[in-house]
Amino acid sequence: MAQIKIENLTLSYQKNKQILKDLSLEINNGELLSILGPSGCGKTTMLRLISGLLPIQGGSIKVAGNDISKVPVYKRNFGMVFQSYALFPHMTIFQNVAFGLKRKKLSKEVISEKTLSILKTTGLIDLKDRMPSELSGGQQQRVSLARALAINPDVLLLDEPLSNLDAKLRIEMREEISRLQKKMKMTTIFVTHDQEECFAISDRVAVMNKGKIEQLDTPERIYQHPKTRFVAEFIGYDNFISKDWATEHGWSYNDTNSGKYLTIRPENIKVGTGNNTLKGKITARNFLGDCYQYIVETELGRMKVDTDNKDYQIGSELTLYFDKQSLIELENK
């Protein structure tokens, strides 16, 4: 359990392929910080650098004030959970969890006691004599988590731990991770491409794109006030309005920065007349469960509009109303 300070981390393959660009990040003691981004944005690379599985090329990583950039992976005392579980196939569940403890100079009784205790907290005690191949994916990931926690790591690293699980297990597992993380006050870095699972359990989220952090904030702040167009698009904003156009048409909006775009969530666009309106033609209607989504072709391009009204006809004209308070200003990008 410790605070992590990442400074100016850089990594490039060959000459011109930069994976991470001068990346700095601080993770507070006991905090669960997520790194959210599309595949190829460098999030897994970053986690591998922190873990020590990849050597550091430039920059430094400090844990509780100590520079660990040159400490080999097996001496870092970090816990890691892999997407593919990566359990030791030739060991029982008990042996898998106890493996890390055996490295530490502890008596057999203490190892056994600690292993059993972590197996109990993770609900695996009944499976302790089974082999990994006899377990379901969800159970295997639980073992993987137990194995990582057993060594009482300074930092817990989670590399897309939920991606191989089906929808129901995913929610169960993420709640389990959250529960254990809070209980043990474990400093945790959680890498994922799924905004829902990361918003649900994170204290803060770092949205990454092309080797850079675009926005670092609480889940609420990111959801309500995405800073850049990339972040907005990644978390489900689909409607973009250029400020120039808005000014030309006499819209009122909060104009506080030099950004070029405004954005709005599909559910915040209303149908109505007055100021801040835009005409368009409905081209499609999709049922989303709790509402209907209309795709409206306008002079600004496609707008997605979520509403309870199912009676708008495809092909008909619609006047969309954009409330000033719902329009979010993006920063220049």
Place this chain on the structure above:
Amino acid sequence: MKSKIRFSSVIGFIVLLLLILPLMIVIITSFGSETAISFPIKGFTLNWYHNVFQQPDFVEGMKMSFIVAILAATIALLIGIPAVYALTHFQIHHKSWFQNIFLNPALIPEIVIGFALYQTLVISFGLPLFLSLLVGHCLLCLPYVIRLLTAGMMDFDNRIEEAAWMVGYNKIVTFFKVVIPNIKQSILAAFILSFITSFNNIPITLFMNGPSLNMLPTSILNYLENNYDPTVSAVSVILMLITAALMMIAEKYLGLNKLT
């Protein structure tokens, strides 16, 4: 469609027959009571098997062949395992070039390898026959070892190794505690196949054979030059049995489809 199936199964049957029949005849003649190999046999006896063990050449040859095969397979594994680990784990320049080098002995005629080794190791460097023979057999085994272990290593998720590093084991300890146990089937299969390859080899062995160094397959050839009695059949059957037994073990642990 039906006639096609029948046709192919007839062909298959004929091929099988051609493969099995000579072996069957060897097996049957090994029990024949006449002093010359003849078929069909007129009487039944186990004397020829007894006679195999009365021939010092055969007994010594068998011992020597066993020793050489075990040593050659072991050394090939000791070279092959680290080589395969490096080839599958590290970014190596000219990787395919290295892979070709390791697999090369399988492409060059064995008799050429035998001659070349004889020329260089025995004649030029004056190495003892036994050592030279061992080198030759190792070269012979290496391609099998490399190929089988590469397949085994590819099936093994590297993340498992990383997981062991993460919980505090350095790379060497991890290699022995995590990697080796998980590729042991490939190691066993590679050992068995190497053993068989070495044990049955003639082309290389022929060059490194001498009064002081007697190997079973060459002993059989030598024996045949002077005698034509069913002892040869009997020793052949023994050789077949050893090979078949080892192949069955390999099959049980790995499945023959992976061996080829």
